[in-house]
Amino acid sequence: MIRKIIHIDEETCTGCGLCAAACHEGAIGIVDGKARLIREDFCDGLGDCLPECPVGAITFEEREAPAYDANAVQEAKGRTDADGKPHAHPAGGCPGSRPMRLESPGDAAPVRTGKPVSRLGQWPCQIRLIPTRAPFFDGARLLIAADCTAYAYADMHEDLMKDRITIIGCPKLDAADYTEKLTAILRDNDIRSVTVARMEVPCCGGLQRAAENALKASGKFIPWRVVTISADGRILE
Secondary structure, rough: EEEEEEOOOOOOOOOOHHHHHHHOOOOEEEEEEEEEEEOOHHHOOOOOOHHHHOOOOEEEEEEOOOOHHHHHHHHHOOOOEEEEEEEEOOOOOOHHHOEOOOOOOOOOOHHHHHOOOOOOOOOEEEOOOOOOOOOOHHHOOEEEEEEOOOHHOOOHHHHHOOEEEEEOOOOHHHHHOOOHHHHHHHHHHOEEEEEEEOOHHHHHHHHHHHHHHHHHHOOOOOOEEEEEEEEOOOOOO
């Protein structure tokens, strides 16, 4: 039958998983780092997934497709594993990775309360999870930080994260080259400045190199600096 169904542009898709989490029917899954329509008969054509995509990779199309099978959807939702626990949702993705802007407390907050406050300006913050385009990148001062820096440097929030959009990663643990993702973020958004916060250990050089290569590949001139932190919590720059 000819009916309305979603179409996912895999070239544009960043694999964030937000569409999969928004699909209550389980029609979308993350395969090889990209969102895919894995069950056409599970797609009801209502498009709950469309507004969740931060890069506009999902659209409607009308084409030949099997009819929506509500009974099959309900059966899949009711499945249980051998141990009696609910069967894992076939869509994948994590609702907790939904992009959002966080309101940071005012400058006087630490003085007024006597307690440290968070300066994280957005969610998510992991490089692997963050979309390449998002409203919080507009006019942002970007902090690209190695995971360990926040644990080693006690004043990380006030000295480095405050008034910045912070994204974090560890190229050694992720076994990934962040260059392509960082290039897209710098190229496709109005980033005003870049600060790279790394540890003094050699493996953190991968994060710095990825940021430097991304700055070159973006084709933009963006002011940037590197802050190196020692294992005992001192800034070495």
